[in-house]
Structures are given as structure tokens and as C-alpha cells.
Amino acid sequence: MKTPPRLWIWLGVALAALVAITAALQAVNNLLWQLSYLLPGWLVGPVALLLFGGGALLLARLAWPWLVDLRRQGWKGSGSAGGRPLPSAPGSRQEAAQQNLEAIDQLLSRIRDDVGRQALQQERERVAAELQRGDLVLVLFGSGSAGKTSLIRALLQEVVGQVGAAMGSTDACSTYRLRLRDLPRGLRLVDTPGILEAGSAGRERERIARQQAANADLLLLVVDGDLRAAEQEVFDALASLGKRLILVLNKADLRGEQEERRLLSLLRQRCLGRIAPEDVVAASAAPQSVPRPGGQPLQPPPELDALLRRIAQVLHSDGEELIADNILLQSRRLSEAGRQLLGQQRQGDAEAIVDRYAWISAGVLAATPLPVVDLLGAAAVNAQMVVEIGRVYGVTLSRATAQELAVSVGRTLASLGVIKGGLSLIGAALSLNLPALLLSRAVQAVGAAWLTRVAGRSFITYFQQDQDWGDGGVQEVVQRQYDLNRRDSALRLFLDAALRRVVEPLQRRRDPQLPPQPAGRPAAPPPPGRRSPGPRGAGEAEDPGNPAP
Numbered sequence: 001m002k003t004p005p006r007l008w009i010w011l012g013v014a015l016a017a018l019v020a021i022t023a024a025l026q027a028v029n030n031l032l033w034q035l036s037y038l039l040p041g042w043l044v045g046p047v048a049l050l051l052f053g054g055g056a057l058l059l060a061r062l063a064w065p066w067l068v069d070l071r072r073q074g075w076k077g078s079g080s081a082g083g084r085p086l087p088s089a090p091g092s093r094q095e096a097a098q099q100n101l102e103a104i105d106q107l108l109s110r111i112r113d114d115v116g117r118q119a120l121q122q123e124r125e126r127v128a129a130e131l132q133r134g135d136l137v138l139v140l141f142g143s144g145s146a147g148k149t150s151l152i153r154a155l156l157q158e159v160v161g162q163v164g165a166a167m168g169s170t171d172a173c174s175t176y177r178l179r180l181r182d183l184p185r186g187l188r189l190v191d192t193p194g195i196l197e198a199g200s201a202g203r204e205r206e207r208i209a210r211q212q213a214a215n216a217d218l219l220l221l222v223v224d225g226d227l228r229a230a231e232q233e234v235f236d237a238l239a240s241l242g243k244r245l246i247l248v249l250n251k252a253d254l255r256g257e258q259e260e261r262r263l264l265s266l267l268r269q270r271c272l273g274r275i276a277p278e279d280v281v282a283a284s285a286a287p288q289s290v291p292r293p294g295g296q297p298l299q300p301p302p303e304l305d306a307l308l309r310r311i312a313q314v315l316h317s318d319g320e321e322l323i324a325d326n327i328l329l330q331s332r333r334l335s336e337a338g339r340q341l342l343g344q345q346r347q348g349d350a351e352a353i354v355d356r357y358a359w360i361s362a363g364v365l366a367a368t369p370l371p372v373v374d375l376l377g378a379a380a381v382n383a384q385m386v387v388e389i390g391r392v393y394g395v396t397l398s399r400a401t402a403q404e405l406a407v408s409v410g411r412t413l414a415s416l417g418v419i420k421g422g423l424s425l426i427g428a429a430l431s432l433n434l435p436a437l438l439l440s441r442a443v444q445a446v447g448a449a450w451l452t453r454v455a456g457r458s459f460i461t462y463f464q465q466d467q468d469w470g471d472g473g474v475q476e477v478v479q480r481q482y483d484l485n486r487r488d489s490a491l492r493l494f495l496d497a498a499l500r501r502v503v504e505p506l507q508r509r510r511d512p513q514l515p516p517q518p519a520g521r522p523a524a525p526p527p528p529g530r531r532s533p534g535p536r537g538a539g540e541a542e543d544p545g546n547p548a549p
Helices: 005-038 041-077 093-108 114-132 148-158 199-214 229-239 257-270 305-367 372-379 383-392 399-415 418-430 436-464 473-485 488-510
Strands: 136-142 173-179 186-191 218-223 244-249 280-282
Touching (some): 005 041, 093 114, 114 305, 136 199, 136 305, 148 173, 148 186, 173 199, 229 244, 244 257, 244 305, 305 436, 305 488, 383 399, 383 436, 399 436, 399 473, 436 473, 436 488, 473 488
Parallel strands (some): 136 186, 218 244, 244 280
Antiparallel strands (some): 173 186
């Protein structure tokens, strides 16, 4: 009988462990014998204990990083990271939406803007309530001439089952609750204001209608003919929401059957790829009355059979999926709004860091001016600033990595001619207001601040793009920031701040104001060789051998 290979492996491991234990015991025995030879008997035990304890501590200290890494790898392999279990994959769209809402709670805790945070919190509570709702939401869109209101009335009269009274009007949107036969969920029918109306009031009503569409499970767009340019734009906007959309061709009674088929075919071609052909249906919400000689005009009933069948088919087959998709879409939209608000906050914090380091660079250059050839080192973003910007965006950088990034931006500034161009730009702007003695130092100081500003804002773009320079690389980002910061409006604001922070302090340091002389006291004569402040001509030097009386 052949011995299994696994058994041989275990026997080899056991033999190696036995050899290791024997060697360790032999080493301990030799150590005790040596200590008993060198030390008195009463010291052998304590000294051996100290040696063994110190060796164990040293071994534990050396092995600890390896054990930590091994433990982390074990966590990753068992489905958890950093000591916290990884979130399990959602089993449904409702669970995915719930996970999104929990992530939104963490995001809201980092937003400092009270107004924005409260608005997001209210929207988050609304979406959370949507997870518990039981009704399907159907929203109707349409212009004032398409017969949308007539279609609402016809639907309320024709739907088989219970029809509730209006649930109230909010911002010109009326809501009704219906019951469809054999549908376990109720149906909330929302009548939105007419779209494509002129004036500011019309635009506001359309904005409200679009907001309702964003929260709908099923959309109905009502038209009375071929899609006009404005209606095509509305259709594209609704279709891009990612929701189920039914296009209703109303007023079918005004056309013959051949014209109706032609219009339906045309609409299906225009909507090809956006909605299914069977989701383009004809209806007649309020057919024209037929006159009868000698009697009351005959009012034909609404023709809604095709529309009702299609609505029922969609809701019966896909109703639960429509609700789940809608809730998940709303939660994702809310997450995106929160990330945008947090991004604006981070950008403001990062720009404040850049401005602070820009004026620090200017102060250093103003105090100890460097040759122009060394301005690259003073104007480039230093490593500490890069670390602080990264921390704002939740990125931890080592000092070496930050230094490498700063050097790469500095080299890009030099290779693109940004340093030379920036100094020329700053010099031309300051030469109109400064004497020649201050111009060189002021240009270096203000230029360092401006170049730090360009480089720092380039790094903001880098972190906003998840530590990626983009397709154009660092050169394109730096060039774009250079172009943005040299615009007249941006440069004017920067120079106004530079005059207050850099140039005026330099002028005060260069030309200090003397204290006023007390009344009745003659002014001290100027030192020999210095220009006399008296009534001599400009540029006339005083003769040391012939002092003025």
C-alpha cells in the first residue's frame, strides 16, 4: 500500500520540530552550564531569567510587524479589512439603496455647511421614506395643448376599482390615488403643470414638473402630434433619467386610422433606441361630440383601451423593478449631490492652503532674495503644502512622495516657460508703481507667490481627479492653471492682495518714516556727503569744507 504524500509532509514537519526543540534545549543547557561556571550559584537563576526574557522581548519586537501584516492578509482573505467587516454585496436594489443611505450619513458628518447639510438631510429622509412606501408613482407630462388634463380626468373615470379624491395640490402638482385590478400596490397619479409655457412663471412650473419626474416610477409624456423641437428636447431629457417612459399620442379621434398609423410609426422611429416601440400608444381622452339632428350631441366615450392595457402590462410585469430602480436612482443622485457639496468644501479648504503657502513663499523671498535662477525652488509647491492638500482630500502622502510631486511640478513650470512668463507678467504690472530699487525684490517675492499659486491649484486638480493628471499629463494641467491665473480678473485680484501683503511692507521697510522733531529744536545737520534736505537745488551736494550756516 502506497503512503499518501500528505503523510510524508506531516512526518517531515514533525521531525524538523523535534530537531529544533532538541537544539533549543541543548542551547539552554549549555548556557546554564556556562553561567554556573562563571557566576555564583545564587545568580545563575536570575541572570538566566533576564537573558531569556530579553531574548523573548527582542524576538517579539522583530516578529511583530510580520505578524501584523500576516493578520491583515488574513482579514482580507476572510472578507474584512482594517479590523472592520467589508460590506456584503447587496442582494436587491432596496438593499443597495439602504447601503447608499448609510454611506450618505457618513458623508453628511463631514460637511460643515449647515444649509447644504440640512437640505441633504431632508432629502435623505425622504428617500428613506420611499423605501417603505407601497404605491407606484406615475407622473404625467405634457404641454397645455396636448390634452394632459383631459387624459387625467379620463383615467380617473375609466380605471376599474377604487378612485380616491385628490390628495391635495402642492406647487401646482395634483396627486390622486388609484387602484388597478389585480395589482397588489396602489397607484399614485401625479398631474404636473404644463410644460413649454412662456415667461418666468412657466419656466418655474416646468422646473417643478421635472423635479416630480425625477421621483417617478413610470413617466407618461402626452403629445398631440409629431414631436416638435421643444417636445423632442423634453423627451430626450426624460428618457435620459433612466426611467420607464410611455409616449401617448392623444386626440386620436381627430385623425383617420391611416394618419394615426403614420404618426405612430413616425414617433416610434424618432424614439428608436430610447423606448420600446410598444411604449408608443394612441389615445383619445376627450373625443369630439357628434351632433345629432333634433337631439343632444352624442359624446363618445374616451378611447383609452390601448393605454390602459400597456400601463397594466408594465406595472404587472415590472412594477417592483420600477420601484426598486427608482429608489436606487434617487439614493445615487443624493450621494452625488453630497459628494459635490463635499468637493466644494474640500476645494475651498485646499485653496486656502495654497494661498497661505503662496504668501509664505513671498515672505521668504522678500526677506532673503535669491537669484532668479533659484526662483524655481522657492516658487514650486513645497512638500508640506502637498501633504496638507492631500490630507484635505483624504490622501496620506509620505514626505518623499510629496517631494517628488513638488519637483515634478517645478520642472514642468520651468519646461513650459511658466516661470519666465510669470515673472515678466508680474514685473510689467509692478514696474508702474515701484522704484527701481524695490522692483527686483518685489518681483521675486510676488512672482514666487504667483507661481506657488499656479502649482498649488494644479495639485488641487490632481487630487480632485483621484491622483491622476489626466490624459494630457501634468503639462496640460499646469498650462491650464497658468492660463486661468493670468486672466485679467484673476491677476488683478492677486496683485491687489500682493500690494497689501508684500509690496507695501517692502516700501515701509525701505523708506521708514522719521519721527517728527520737537518744536524749538534745530534739526541735526546731515552727515557729510549726504544730500541736504534744506532749500538747495535738487541733486546739489553739500561741501564738507564749507558747512551751511
